Amino acid sequence: MTPPALSVHLRQALANFTLAVDFNAPAGLTVLFGASGSGKTSVIDAVAGLSRAAMGRVALGDQVLMDSKLGLHLPTHQRQLGYIFQDARLFPHMSVERNLDYARWVTRAPKDRVAFDRVVDMLGIGPLLLRRPNRLSGGEKQRVAIGRALLARPKLILADEPLAALDDARKSEILPYFERLRDESDVPILYVTHAATEVARLATTVVALDAGQVIRQGTAAEVLGDPSFAPGGDRAMGAVIEARVRTHHDDGLTELDAGGLPLLLPHVAQSPGDRLRLRIAAQDVILSKTRPEGMSALNILPGTIADIRMGDGPGAVVSLDTAAGRVLARLTKRSVHSLELRQGSDVFAVVKSVAVAPGDVGGPAR
């Protein structure tokens, strides 16, 4: 049985623009991606029913959550959500355990010790159960918040910039839990973020918003590998490729197999045979017309130029089809001219192994 998908159709006049959003979020993790002020929060609030300002229709499978034409608006507490907020929002007057148990308690559901223990174990929050939220670190709070949302037995999980308030170390502590959610839970997850790295690592589907409009929709590889799509500016641009761990070398490097091409990067936690996702930032890729020799960079991917997009400034973005997938390279217009690059040219993309930042290495891809 395929789990029901979330379908969203919303119209709302906001301060600077009109929100007009139509998309479907199938099972897996759908990232609602856009800069702050692009309308993401209005969308998620309408889906949750926390705001009634938007017109339109939101449905989960055949269950209608709202339909302004029918005057239908299911109250938030009847929508069976698991909402993970940026600021955790744990109840300060309850212990961690009572926070986790809150949804079951208010809905008068029977106690389910097995489900409770499973979530507590998965998130590693067993030692925190008797503490008060005020005594938790930011990362601990967010793990408890994830647990609390999961124990609500949601039919839809919403996450609003759940990592934005955390430092980088805490971010990489929490990210794997969202990967597990994506891979192990069969309810749709709608995940709001403005961080391209989270998109690359987590998204099954990407819905990119700009000024209230959906400007791109597709899989993470499709959307991030599209050189005309650079919501965070060209600097934030980077393609996503999938690879399999081949072996761990003694010198601390891990060798991956990306569509038959070997890739070396600093040791990753996955075991040989595991699949993972890599994000290769466009500005960490150099192009060469001949196979480079005598270079310190370890990763060389031969490919064919699919597209060259000249930017407004001195820069250009070249998209390259390689056996590993679509790779983007950001270079100057001058280089494009002097190397006589054009569509169909065969070139070599050089990626320094250290350029694949650990924060951008994702867990097993779907």
Next chain:
Amino acid sequence: MTGWLGPEEWQAVALSLKVAIWATILSLPFAIFVSHALARWDFRGKQIANGVVHLPLILPPVVTGYLLLLIFGVTGPGGRLLDALGLGIAFQWTGAALAAAIMGFPLMVRAIRQSIEAVDQRLEDAAATLGASRLQIFATVTLPLALPGVLTGTILGFAKAMGEFGATITFVSNIPGQTQTLPSAIYSFLQVPGGETAAMRLVIISIIIAMAALILSEVFARRIKNRMEGA
């Protein structure tokens, strides 16, 4: 205690405590409801409702007492209704409790409303996403988090009820054993020659009760705060 206090004085203390406790207990649920409505709901006539609630704070107490007399006196519409129900309150301690409750009500509402407004609405939203209805959100999130303010309001209301004079004496008069509360008794003692010592004893008792109430609320407030910050 009774050795030190004359029977009339003791009566006044006991009556005042009874009046104040009943006034506080009976008005607290209404005060919480009204505070929540004023803090969180939007409805027509909200400003008027707010004004009516605060009226006893601004009106001269004698005016409030007289209005109570007009409504709940023996010939007033409310009085006749209560009489028919066997609950006559004119010139009885229950009338004193009503006067005390009405005079303390705005003080309670002010404190409780403020503490409800200070509760983070984002926590209430979070509770809604977890399946809590509006009533459940109020009972499990809003009210517990507003508890310090509810406590302050209760103490203020109680203190006001203990000290109420003008409305009480206007509405239910000053009958020893029936409606003579602490302040009325102090007033009466001061009217007779040589009553100063008895009045002074009651003044001291008033101060002790007020201090005890304040200290008690402080202790509870600290306990609530500690519980919130957790171990």
